[in-house]
Amino acid sequence: MSAGYELALFAGALAASALGGVLGMASGIFIVPILTLFAGVDFHTAVAASIVSVIACSCAGAASYLDARLTNVRLAIVLEVATTLGALTGVFLSGLVPTQALFLIFAVILAVSGWQMLGRRRDEAAPVDRPGRWRGVDGQYPGKGGEAIAYQVDGLSLGAGLMYGAGLISALLGIGSGVLKIPAMDTALKLPIKVSSATSNFMIGVTAAASGAAYLLRGDIVPGIAAPITLGSVLGAILGAKLLMAVPSERLRLLFVTVLAIPALQMGLAAFGVNIMRGVR
Amino acid sequence: MNARAEGVLERRLARALNAGTWIGSGVVAVGLLMSLWSRAGAPVELAGVAIFILLPVTRVALMMATFARHRERLFALLAALVLLIIIGGTAVSVITHALT
Numbered sequence: 001m002s003a004g005y006e007l008a009l010f011a012g013a014l015a016a017s018a019l020g021g022v023l024g025m026a027s028g029i030f031i032v033p034i035l036t037l038f039a040g041v042d043f044h045t046a047v048a049a050s051i052v053s054v055i056a057c058s059c060a061g062a063a064s065y066l067d068a069r070l071t072n073v074r075l076a077i078v079l080e081v082a083t084t085l086g087a088l089t090g091v092f093l094s095g096l097v098p099t100q101a102l103f104l105i106f107a108v109i110l111a112v113s114g115w116q117m118l119g120r121r122r123d124e125a126a127p128v129d130r131p132g133r134w135r136g137v138d139g140q141y142p143g144k145g146g147e148a149i150a151y152q153v154d155g156l157s158l159g160a161g162l163m164y165g166a167g168l169i170s171a172l173l174g175i176g177s178g179v180l181k182i183p184a185m186d187t188a189l190k191l192p193i194k195v196s197s198a199t200s201n202f203m204i205g206v207t208a209a210a211s212g213a214a215y216l217l218r219g220d221i222v223p224g225i226a227a228p229i230t231l232g233s234v235l236g237a238i239l240g241a242k243l244l245m246a247v248p249s250e251r252l253r254l255l256f257v258t259v260l261a262i263p264a265l266q267m268g269l270a271a272f273g274v275n276i277m278r279g280v281r
Numbered sequence: 282m283n284a285r286a287e288g289v290l291e292r293r294l295a296r297a298l299n300a301g302t303w304i305g306s307g308v309v310a311v312g313l314l315m316s317l318w319s320r321a322g323a324p325v326e327l328a329g330v331a332i333f334i335l336l337p338v339t340r341v342a343l344m345m346a347t348f349a350r351h352r353e354r355l356f357a358l359l360a361a362l363v364l365l366i367i368i369g370g371t372a373v374s375v376i377t378h379a380l381t
Contacts, residue, residue, distance in 0.1 A: 003317055055333045059302045066295040069288065073344060074356055080341070080363045088370035095378070136355065205337035210367045212334040214374040216327070223326035227313045230330060234306050 006228040009039065013232025014239070017057050021240015023117070023256055024197055026054045026176025026204055027233055029110060033263035036103075037270060041225060043099045047174030048220040051212045053233040054176050058205030060237035068142070070198035072191070075137040075153060080206050082160040086167025087210035094172055103271035106173050110264035113179045114257045130154075141195050151192050159189040163203075171211035176204045282351035290347050294340055301339065305332035338367060 016030035028050040035046035065071050097105075133154055140150040162184035166177035178200065185196035215221055282290070309329030316322025345360035 006313065052330050052333060055337065056302070056305075059298050059305075059333065059336050063295040063299045066291045066298075069291065071291065073287075073291070073294075077341070077344060077356055077359045077363060081359060081366065084363055084366040084370070088366065088374060091370075091374045092377075095381075206341060206363065206367075209334050209337040210370065213338075213367065213371040214378075216331060216334055217371060217375045218378045221327065221330055223312070223323040223330070224316065226330050227309050227316070227326040230309050230333060231306060231313065234302060 005039075006224065009035075009225060010228035010232040012039075013053055013229040014236040015232075017053065017233040017236025018240040018243060019236075019256075019259065020057060020176075021061065021237050022243045024244070025113070025178045027057050027236065028054045028170075028173070028175035029113065029178075029260075030263065031229065031233075032106065032174050033110075033267055035225070037263070037266050039225075043102055044094065044220060045222050045225065047094065047172070048212075048215040049222065049226045049229050050174030051171070051208050051215060052221065052226050053229050054170070054174070054208040055205050055212055056230050056233040057176075057237040058201055058208065060234045061201055061241055062205065064241060065198035065201055068194075068198065070141050070194050071202045072137060072139045072153075072195055072199045073202070075139070075189075075191075076199050076203050076206075078137060078156070079160060079163045080203055082163040083167035083170075083203060083207040084210040086164040086169075087171040087207050088167075088214070089164075090168040090171025091211050091214045093168070097172065100271050100273070102173065103267050105169075106175075107264050107268035107271060109169065109173065109175065109179050110260050110267060114260035114264065116179060116182065117257055117260065139195065141192060149192070151190075151195065153189055153191065155188045155190065159184050162188055167207045167210070170204070170207050177207070178204075282347075282353065286347075286351060290344070293347075294343060297343060298336060298340060301332065301336040305329050305336065308332055338364065341367075 012034045013027065013031060016034060017027040019030060020027040031050040031053050032046045035041040035049060036043055129152060134156070137153045138151065139153070140148045143149045162180055166180035166184065169175065169180060170177040181200045182196065185191045185200055186193060191199065306329070309326055312322045312325030312329055314322070315325055341360050341363050345357050345364065348357035348360060
């Protein structure tokens with residue numbers, strides 16, 4: 001790998017992670033298209049490199065969420081049983097699903113993510129405290145005045161099922177699966193939005209590590225590609241977290257939908273052998 | 282565990298993840314620089330990547346130890362289960378990959 005190529009990968013990862021950080025997503029959803037469509041990397045290698053980026057972003061961002069006391073670590077552990085099982089299923093499937101299908105699935109995920117972004121995340125009505133509901137993962141988070149706001153968690157079976165799927169998609173496509181996790185946590189589990197974001201960010205690291213370890217030991221991680229991407233991702237995640245606070249994300253919603261629509265279209269075309277950058281294969 | 286112990290756990294996790302992120306980044310950076318003029322850079326880069334992969338796993342192990350110490354048996358067992366899935370599943374997938 002030439003130094004110029006690695007510098008380009010570094011810059012691309014930095015931009016992708018910063019953008020992901022501002023959007024509240026991980027970076028994988030931008031990194032895989034960049035690698036496969038622009039850098040000429042094959043899908044499988046791109047997924048393996050992107051998974052490392054997802055871990056890097058998660059680790060770089062986790063500290064501030066933890067300090068803010070938003071993360072529900074007990075709920076995370078419960079759900080991680082589901083996501084890690086899903087991730088390993090995904091690793092297993094990654095050798096079986098044809099690349100063209102993966103491009104198409106990726107395009108669909110991008111489109112759905114964009115569509116979800118158009119909707120507003122709203123704090124759902126608190127779950128009714130039905131008899132027999134397990135209280136083990138109920139929690140609290142600091143409100144604006146520093147007071148502790150308690151919340152209840154319900155719908156664990158549905159949530160766990162969605163998390164299994166999220167882990168599977170994550171391992172298969174090299175992404176953070178926010179597209180499944182956010183609705184799972186906001187809607188199925190009825191978590192307050194801030195808790196949902198913090199806990200989701202916390203969990204994605206473990207989900208990605210489950211598949212990352214397998215990819216590493218199978219030799220799927222190419223050092224010349226993964227190294228600059230990892231470094232770019234750490235810096236990008238830190239930058240994105242700072243930008244998140246400075247920029248009003250409401251206003252940028254439409255811009256981000258566009259940013260997701262373009263790779264969605266390109267990945268969809270790639271599924272049918274058309275690469276805009278290099279012509280029809 | 283009470284709220285204070287929980288706060289301690291969260292701070293410990295935050296510090297561990299922070300430290301690990303910088304150490305991992307450092308190793309990857311060293312490897313990357315080395316790779317510009319030597320082939321020995323590649324394994325160093327991979328070592329850095331391995332550090333990142335181990336960070337979330339270490340985080341789960343820390344949680345397991347803390348839950349155990351505070352006698353929260355269910356969560357300690359769940360954390361152990363997550364570790365088992367990751368380690369066992371990785372081993373299985375590597376073996377099946379090597380066999381095909």
